[in-house]
Amino acid sequence: MKKTTFLGTVAAAALVSGFASAGTLDDVKAKGFVQCGVSTGVVGFAMADANGVWDGFDVAVCRAVAAAVLGDPQAVKFTPTTGKTRFTALASGEVDMLARNTTWTFSRDVDLKFTFVGVNYYDGQGFMVPKALGVSSAKDLDGATVCIQTGTTTELNLADYFRVNNISYEPVPIETNAEGQQQYLAGACDVYTTDASGLAATRATFEKPDDHVVLPEIISKEPLGPLVRHGDDQWGDVVRWTLNALIAAEELGITSANIGEASMKAGNNPEINRLLGTEGNLGEMLGLSADWAKNAITAGGNYGEVFEKNIGENTPIGLSRGLNAQWTDGGLIYTPPFR
Amino acid sequence: MSFQPYVRTDILPEQAPPSTASGPIAWMRENLFATIPNAILTIVAVYFIFSILHEVLPWVIKSSWAAGSLSECRDVIRETYGPDSTGACWAVIRERYLQLLFGFYPPFPGGEANGSVAVEGSMMAYFRVNLTFVFMLVAIAPLLFNSLPRKMIWFSALFPFLAFWLLWGGSIWPPLMVLAGIALGGVAYGVLSKAVSPLAGVIAALVTPVIWWLLLAGPVAGVLHGIAPIGILDVATDRFGGFMLSVIIGVTGIALSLPLGILLALGRQSDMMFIKAMCVGFIEFIRGVPLITLLFVASVLLNYFLPTGTTFDLVLRVVIMVTLFASAYMAEVVRGGLAALPTGQYEAADSLGLDYWKATRLITLPQALKISIPGIVSTFIGLFKDTTLVSIIGLMDPIGLTNVIRADTNWNGIVWELYGFIALVFFLFCFSMSRYSMYLERKLKTGH
């Protein structure tokens, strides 16, 4: 009796999802939303509020892509993924793109066959310790108990760092950031290590943030960015240039406030014109409408606005731009020209 | 003067029995301080209860129900109960309990699919989920209570389709078309078993619906939807969460595993060597590995076993693996029921000249299922508790949602309140079910 539901559901699911065709872009346009893989919850980067609305720095990239492709920043469905399930979800086509603070590494790019379309946050692994311990450098951590968030590159960096410096440590692997924080605050570990942005975000929400310091050593390079499957360059280009459009908009001084005016008619700056589609046919080349970049920028603002709104200095997380400032301000954020 | 012996003319009022023979003191003497070791045990137990309550109660009571964030909570508690007080911050439950119950399911599904800010007031919040839950209780009732009219079983049979449509939404035609497939199968059986042979009928009854589902059901549903677009807002499974997700996975898993489990149990008892080996192998394999590895398979491996490029929903994949998992346990429960039947039942069925399927369908299986109901209920309780493991593969069950809630800057660092609430809800669900199964057990025992 009930077994038929099973078959029915399978049939219905097969009907709904069908077989992924060659072009993700066409698929996305056909189904009317972008399926975006995010993390299950990282303060400031991806989190769902009481109404289930996702928000955050990584989420903004998904919304920008949805706005660029479909004209609607709300046309995104989010799939929360864990460190273990994220790559399979992308490889199997369950999600169209992954925006889940994922480090761009050689093996992920080459061996696991993903295309990292760019970097939206330059991060590095750091250490946080209570001030009371009186530690000023990671080299002083001989014999310390270190909480690590697993499922990432973190445990490998840590093992390498301590091995190179010939100091011993006791690793405590933790599944989620929330549990890591709990253990750290209870003193079950001396040190908490994860990406520096995560440390800052975690520290910001402590009852007494000033009792904790982030050590100066950054022991790894963690360029975080959105990624798509190998072999679908058209879709890869869409995501890559949507990210670049956000970056370029900041560089060119286009914000969500003045974009309406700037996109009305062609202005004096030809690059702005090309970007916003008032001149040239960049959108058409991508297979999108002419106002794709305008939509993407309107969705959540330019790169700088997204940064300030979600993780910037005025938020509880309070990250400074640092490496993530525009190249014109001495940072690494840099986009190829829109030409 | 005559001697009048002293005789009392009125009856004395009854005296209370001595306090050592009845009343609270006697009760305590008998039940708490009967022997010295017993008295020691009692004192230890009292101390234990006291020390636990002493720790927990102030925390539970000195709490705050109205606050927007953890730090606000702490301030409120300090203001109300003095500077050193710490207490529970129940405000988080107040703010998020609907999310813990329903996940991200749109509360007012008259509005936008993605926007949470839906059209309010149009319909009762979460009515689709609540309605499904009520229907579910109605559908289960005839299976559990004999006194209800037998006709209600038809509603139970239709319920899965109704539930699917109510929860997932979308057009009403696909579920109807699936239903039509079963009807077609029935018709094919009726026609062919008369016209050709019973065997042809059985084969046709199996093949026709499959052909219908795979080839025709989709297009026909599309056409019909074009003609009569009856449907409600469709809700994707990424919005399913909380206890609703646990119940969906648990109930579907157990409902689907029942037929599968019966087949496996029959197969295991069969004397066809190969069929038996297959069933035993399957059951022992599933029972030998932890559920979490099967969930890993659902989340990372299942796609590999399907034709390149096929994907389907994670919730559905989890339901499939959970069903396989539960069916192995169900098979053992049903096998226990079959084994508990007196051999006389089998022999009587044989002597009536019933063939295997008739004997199973009419004689042995109904009795075996009846005595395995408590076992089925406890399998269900176990499965329902095990649905919490889906949080490890990133589904938003209550435990998965705790991570989401703690990723909110307002509630970062909150632990006990969330776990306590979830534990309480699980306890209420499971405890009432286990009591029910005990009641059934007693009821079934008196039958002999």
Next chain:
Amino acid sequence: MSAITDPPKDGFRPSMLIYDSRYRSMTIQVVALMLFMLGVGWLVSNAAANLAALGKPLGFSFLSDPAGYDINQRLIEYNSQMSHGRAAIVGLLNTLLVAVMGCALATVLGVTIGILRLSHNWLVARLMTLYIETLRNVPVLLWIVLMMAVFIESFPRPNDFRGDNATASMYLNDSVALTNRGFYIPKPEFFDGSLIVVLTFLLSIVAIYVFGKWSKARQAATGQILPNGWIKLAIFFVPSIIIYFIMGSPIGLELPVLKGFNFKGGFHMRNSLIALWLALSFYTAAFIAENVRAGIQAVDKGQSEAAAALGLRPNRTMKLVILPQALRVIIPPLISQYLNLTKNSSLAIAVGYMDVTGTLGGITLNQTGREMECLLLLMLCYLIISLSISGVMNWYNESVKLKER
């Protein structure tokens, strides 16, 4: 089902494959076999095609690559330069460790609680019912997480032991430290001559066994009962202690000492191990207690009355009459509880205990991206453990079964 049919009157016809009950089961089996093979073949070919498309054909060579990550809890030598295979074995041993510890504690607790639940003491019986119902009706994952949270919040941190105004202190003459990072207990150190002490100790265990046999035979022959417990206890301790002092105390204790960030020296039972162990044991004990209760209640009341009529005291009745009979009822569900505990130990990742799910099915899987191979191996590990547990227990079950002659 057996069915007697008439012998065939004429030769074999193809329709007999379906209508003759002697051949029909063969037909069904062959059809089932073919369908099964087809199904498996379809799945395997899909998997092969998909893996080839992703460029990672099935292969286990990754197991010999350096793992690159460290594991805190290890029973054998391991460091981050050793292979993924070695890491998997470390994890497997951890799984076995917590499973064995869990089964032992759960049995002890379960039997105690099960018996106490039948106690005449109203309060204790109610308390045990409360325990059983609370533990059984809340998911084990929640218990594990809660136990860890209780553990790290309620024990002092190592820093609290430091300084002149320390808020926490060590127990048993500064030899045991209970911290929220785990328990530090003294570790025996073996010097010259310790071998003889150990040998004496082993010999006395053999002697206890021999004495038990002899005493039983004596009781059967003469009917006299010796104070067995005391004598055994004496054999257990006295010779070893005498030899220990004769040899000049060759076994010392390495005490844990607070050094740097942590205690150093001694055994370190990590918080994750303890939390997982306790949570699993408490949870499983609730189920075992119910089994024990059911087993005891399954013993006929006449048995305990007969024992009382023979003049046996209540504890002897329990030990000699009730429990041996109850065991037959208790053992089969006990096996499945042991299996459940072992399988539930895979939830160790929730508290960061590196069992085989955490190493092979966790970090190794993440770092190498070999989902298929890792999960196959992982399932194989659990399957072997489960089958051996049920094998051993079934054998035991056979041996205590009522022997009908």
